[in-house]
Amino acid sequence: MRRGAQLAAACLLLSACGEAGEGGSQPATVVARHDAGAMPAWLAPDDRTDPALWLAARAAGRLVPAKDPAVARLRAALARAAPRFIKDPRMIANRTAQVLDMLHAAGLPGEAEPILDGLMGIAAAAGARQLYGSLGQHYVNTRIAGAAHRDAVDRLSTKYAPQSLKQP
Structure with a gap:
């Protein structure tokens, strides 16, 4: 069950990333790590x-x-x-x-x-x-x-x- 939840979250994250870069109405979200x-x-x-x-x-x-x-x-x-x-x-x-x-x-x-x-x-x-x-x-x-x-x-x-x- 835990592995399934992780897979679902990864799929949701990947699908959200694709929309912003392909002319979607939402602005792209950039996640950056700053030391x-x-x-x-x-x-x-x-x-x-x-x-x-x-x-x-x-x-x-x-x-x-x-x-x-x-x-x-x-x-x-x-x-x-x-x-x-x-x-x-x-x-x-x-x-x-x-x-x-x-x-x-x-x-x-x-x-x-x-x-x-x-x-x-x-x-x-x-x-x-x-x-x-x-x-x-x-x-x-x-x-x-x-x-x-x-x-x-x-x-x-x-x-x-x-x-x-x-x-x-």
């Missing part, structure tokens, strides 16, 4: 995690307290970055993480705060809001080509500076 002790790999559009806290935890390889000085520094850097870029702080944090992943995959050092500051400097030299992802990719390419952080920022600032002359 409160782990940070997500990326910040989703509906994620309410503080981007600075997420970046600091990612850099530390563990959860960090919200009052950690690294979180405060990253929060300030993201606030300074927001007016320079078209993306919001969540996406800037995600793209910063991608830049760090690409650098580390190439065997190069990198930290979030200097990268944020460097890319902000490049955007400032351009004199217009920029796409953070594009600047980040140019930065990574320049670093992989052999430039140190400061040299990469200086080269890209020079390259992007003529854009400010084109603005009315």
